[in-house]
Amino acid sequence: MQEICVVGGSRYFGKLLVERLQAAGHTVTVINRGSTPPPQGVVHLVADRNRESALTAAIGSRTFDVVVDQVCYTPVQAAIAARAFRGRTRRFVMTSTIEVYDPATAALSSVPHGTAVPEGIVDPAAWLVRMDLPWRDDAYLEAHYAEGKRQAEAVFARDGGFEFASVRSAHVLGGGAQEFTGRLAHYIEHIALGKEIAVHAEALPTVFIHYEELADLLLWAATATDFTGPINACSDGLLDVRDLASTIASKTGREPVYRTVGSGEPASPFSFDRHYAMSNARAKDLGFFFSRTADWLPGAVAEAIDASATPTV
Template sequence: MKILVFGGTRFFGKKLVARLVTAGHDVTIATRGKTADDFGDSVKRVVMNRESREHLFCLAQEKWDVVYDNICFSPQDALYAIAAFQDKVGKYVYTSSLSVYSARDRALVEADFNPFYYEIVTGSREDFDYGEGKRLAEAVFFQKAGFPVVAVRFPIVLGPDDYTGRLEFHVNHVLAKEEIGMPNGEAEIGFISSDEAAEFLEWVGTKSDLTGPVNAASDSVYRLDALMQLIETATGTTALVEEVTEDNDDSPFGIEKTYYLDNSKARAAGFVFQDLHDWLPKLIAYHVSNK
């Protein structure tokens, strides 16, 4: 397959590209060119601005079997993509987010946010917060695109290569005996690993007929207090968890209510997810061992 990947030089995007190359696909990665990669001549590269309509139309001079879009954050980005790739793509895989859901306190299914009927408001990335930008981009793709689209809704993605350092934040704070702000230890949260996110994207784009919104998250969840106990066990140090702390000590996982994805749709379509309890303790141990 001839495949274009927007954002394929770090985190799960880089792992996706590696999987696609290994599978024998003809892969082009399109980025701003600011992050080096080690793919050598196994991929083609295009330096571009994802928010530029002109740059997108240049890429759409060719036809693509699959386009992966990991860096679309606004309805304007989506509108530009639709205009450029109309009749030029077999399937468009848009990386969306758990943040499209406003509901809390239960497992969230795809129908809890319906982009097919969501009112479209145009604007660029700076006009909306992250969740609203993703909601509107989904709405544009599903209401306006003339090609098949799948929107993959990921929870927080974790891995040793996580440049945001969200899990590492907790390990560092526990080891330093610093407070961690967490408003509700009983809230349940889900995750997906960067390896599994890449595997899912490859599957949904090249091996599955799925379209529409789809949740992708590891099986099982953790209560936040149980997650902190894992870190305490791995570090041999008691965590100082408080409901209210200084802003710079607030947990990146500090949700007030249970907030996780139901992955039944993807499982029914044939994808086999890992269990969170199998890989998260190992990742915590990795971060601890590297201190």
């Protein structure tokens, strides 16, 4: 059994990860700002990870086999964590995102249209880091979320001083009320009430992952394998926005109403006019087996409907 530290881990799949690490017999430490206590038996360190002195003081003389960072969004945060945990962990796993592949946010190597995007399209070891950008400005960070993740990965890959792996998650669904992004709730409300769903004329498919499967993969990445570098985390099977709406419609008994948007006009969540659906081949080659999105999505939709106050009939 191992000593595992989770930075964040207070909600959704991070909370589930903590529970599963503990259930597997690992000694778990959680570092967060203290607003949400971890389960009984988990060591709780209170610190703002943005303040290096506070983070270092909270860690003290502790050492860990693995650190899983659930809430790293910028190269500044990555540099703070790299210094704080250098010499105190053998392995560091960062939760990243499919958005690092979004061609609208960076000049990336092109792949043939429709090809599942492999990890090598964004190589953190070679990515340019700009610490001088206004990463502490919330509005700037929100607008540059994908770039913040890319640069955070780059800092750990080059300057961490430990084995580093990043888990690039697909769009996460499931968990009913726990699904804090509200994206499924958005569709349930629109379809149940006959409100228009804004979609691109040729909406392209993307990839998804159930929150429980992502927690399982993070557990595996932290404890069951020693791979380094990025790995894509997505269930098998592509879906586009109309596929998602159709699944919801089958549960609500209401047909979706679509409105086609023009170029540059905002669309509903998961309607994409550009391709960056990920390949999960590397994770499979390393021994992780994924479910099919089509198998778990109806249950996730049903959970979301049950958690919603919106009438469905």
